[in-house]
Amino acid sequence: MKTIILFSLAFIFAVNSAPAPAPVLDTRGNYLRTGGGYLLIPLEGLVGGPYVTDLGKKSCVPGVVLSYNDNDGVPMTFTPVNPKKGVIRLSTDVNIKFSYSDSCSESNVWRVQYDKGMKQYAVMVGGVEGNPGPETLDNWFKIEKTNDGYKFVYCPSVCSYCNVTCSDVGIVEDKEGLRRLALSDKPFSFVFFRTY
Template sequence: MKIIIIFSVLAFIILAASSAPAPVVLDFYGQSLRARAKYYIKSADDDDLAGGFGLVGVLNKSCPAVVGQMTDNMGLWLTFHPVDPKERVIRLSTDVNIKFSGSNSCHESNVWQLKYHKALEQYVVMVGGVEGNPGPKTVNNWFKIEQGIYGGYRLVFCPSVCSDCKVICGGITTGPDVENLAQHQGPPLIFSNSTDPWPFSFYFKY
C-alpha cells in the first residue's frame, strides 16, 4: 500500500510540474510583460549605437517593409499577442504575434512574419503578417521569446501552432549592413540557425 501511495504522489508531482505555465517574460523594470501593451525593444548590452526596432529600407527600396534595428533611437512601439487570446502576460517559449503600432507606407499589416527576401537571398523579418488564427496558414507569423544573456531575452522562430508542419527553427538576429534609404536605419532582422543568444530588453511605455 505504501508503495502505491508513493508512486501516486510522484505521478501527481510530475503531472503538476509538466502542466505548470511557462515563466513570465519581464520588462526592463522587472515587471511582467503584458499582452497587447506597448513596448520598445532595446539591446540589453547598453550599446548607445544599437537602437530599437523599426522599418528599414533595404537596397534603396522601402517596400516590402523590412523590420530592422535603428542606429540611435528607440524605434517604433510594438505589442505582443499570445497564441492564447485569454492570456494577459507573455511567457517564455510560447508562440506570440509581434505587431508595430500605427501604419506603414507599404499599406500592409504591421504584424511581423518571417519571409524569404529574394534580393537579400535569405529569410528576413518583414511586416504584412496575419494576427491570430494559429495554424498552417499563419505559421510564418509566430515567434517566441527565450532567455538570453546580460539579463535580456532573445527572439527565436520555431512555431508550435501547427504540429504537422515542417518548420525551420533558429534565432532572429541582425543581418549585415545594407544600403538603406534614410539615416538612423540599421541592418535588417534575419533568421539564423546560430545558437548565439543575441540579447534585448523591453522598455515599457508608462
Template sequence: MHLHIISSTNLRTKHKMKTLVLLFLFSTIALSSGQESPDPVRDTDGNLLRSGIEYYILPVFRGMGGGLTLASTRNESCPLDVVQEFQEVDSGLPLTFTPVNPKKGVIRESTDLNIIFSASSICIQSNVWMVEEYEGQRIISGHGVSGNPGKDTLSNWFKIEKYEDDYKLVFCPTVCDFCKPFCGDIGITIMENGRRRLALRDVPFKIMFKKA
C-alpha cells in the same frame, strides 16, 4: 477451532476504503506530473510583459544601435521590413504582443505569439511580423497576419526565449501539429548600405523590453 466470520458490511467498507486510497494516489500523481506554465517575460523594470501593452524592443549592449522600426530594404518602396535604428538614442517604434491564446494576459517564454508594430506607414500593410524569403535570406517583414493559428499563418508566429540573463526572439512555431517548420534565432544582418535588417541568423539579437 474458532471461526472468524466477516460480515458483508465489513467487506464493502474495506473495498470502499481501498477505492478511495487508489483515487487519492492517482490524483496526486496526475497533479505532480502536470506541466508547469513557462516563466513570464519581464521588462526592464522587472514587471510582467502583458498582451496589448506597448513596449520597445531594445538591444542589451550599448553602442550597438537602437530599437526596432520599419523601413524599406528592398528594390521597391513597399513592403517595409523590420530593422534596427542606427542610433542608440532612437527607441524605434512601440509594439505589442498577442499570445496564441488571446485570453492570456501575461506573455510567457517559449510561447507562440504575434508581434505587431503600433504605427502607420506609407505602405498599406498590417505591421504584423512575419518571416519570408528574400534574396536567399529569411528576413522579418511587417505584412503578416494576426491570429488564426495554423498552417496558413505559420510564418507569423514568434517566441521570446531566455538568453543568458536577457532575452532573444526565436522563430519556431508550434501552432500546427503536423507541420515541420524551419527554426532559428532572430539576429541582425548588416546590408551594404549599413542598414541593420532582422533575419534568421546563427547569432541571436540579445534584447530587452522597455514599456513605452
C-alpha cells in the same frame, strides 16, 4: 478497467497541472502583458530599436530594421496564441505587432519571409494576427531568455504536423548597409521597456 480509468485520469491531471512557462519581464521586473506597448532596448553595445522601412525599389517591401542612431524604435505589442491569456510567457507562440507604421500600408504584424537579395529569411511586416495554423506559420515567434536579456526565436508550434526549421532572430547587415532583423545563428539580445 478501473485501473485504466484511474491511470488515464491521473495522466490528464498531471498534463493539465504542469507549471506554466515563466513570464517574460520588462526592465522594471513587471510581467509583459498582452496589449501593452513595449520598446526593445538592444544589449551588446548596439543603439536604436527596430522599426519598419520600405526596402523596395519598384514596389513596397516593408522590412524590420534596427536604427543606427539613438532612436528607440517603434513600440510594439505582443499577442499570445491564446489571446485570453494576459501574460506573455517564455517559449510560447506570440504575434509581434508594431503599434504603428507608415510604411507600405501593410499590416504591422511581424512575419518571416525569404529575401532574395539577402539570400536568407528576414523579418518583415504584413503578417496575420491570430488564427494559429499552417496558413499563419510565418507569423509566430517565441521569446527566450538569454544571459542578460531576451531574444526572439522563430520556432512556431501552432501546427503540429508542419515541418519547421527553428532559428534565432539576429541582426544581419544587407548590401545597403541596413541592419536587418533576420533568421541567424547569432541572436539579437535585448530587454523590454514598457511605454504604455
